[in-house]
Amino acid sequence: MDDDSVDMVLHQTGGGGTIRSPRVELQLKCRAAQTPAEVMFSHSIKLKNYNDLRDTDVLVPRILVVVLVPDEPDEWLEHSEAELALRRCGYWVSLRGFPPSDNATSHTVHISRNQQFTVESLQAIMQRIGRGGLP
Numbered sequence: 001m002d003d004d005s006v007d008m009v010l011h012q013t014g015g016g017g018t019i020r021s022p023r024v025e026l027q028l029k030c031r032a033a034q035t036p037a038e039v040m041f042s043h044s045i046k047l048k049n050y051n052d053l054r055d056t057d058v059l060v061p062r063i064l065v066v067v068l069v070p071d072e073p074d075e076w077l078e079h080s081e082a083e084l085a086l087r088r089c090g091y092w093v094s095l096r097g098f099p100p101s102d103n104a105t106s107h108t109v110h111i112s113r114n115q116q117f118t119v120e121s122l123q124a125i126m127q128r129i130g131r132g133g134l135p
Contacts (some may be wrong), residue, residue: 007027027045041091043109049064065092073086
């Protein structure tokens, strides 16, 4: 059941900021699509998810992560004893504080390709949260 629009919770043990063991909650979406040529791309989510993710009265910050994958599921990942290769990329956006939607069932969000969900970006998110900031 998707009560809070949270699919995964990540936390950092300890941390060096003013908040110990920072956490971030993720709503994960997957879409078969080519890597967009433009810097920004759009993705439609259910209105309930949009409203849950834009809430400002949650203790643990939430972000939306959209993973773009190849059209064919057999091409999404490859694994062997030597490697695990995932095709394409995930991108993240914080919708906290976004305005209400005029739509009835879904809302289109715009995500920058500059916000790739990488190890480095996750570490930076955790550092900001650990200092009392937002993702």
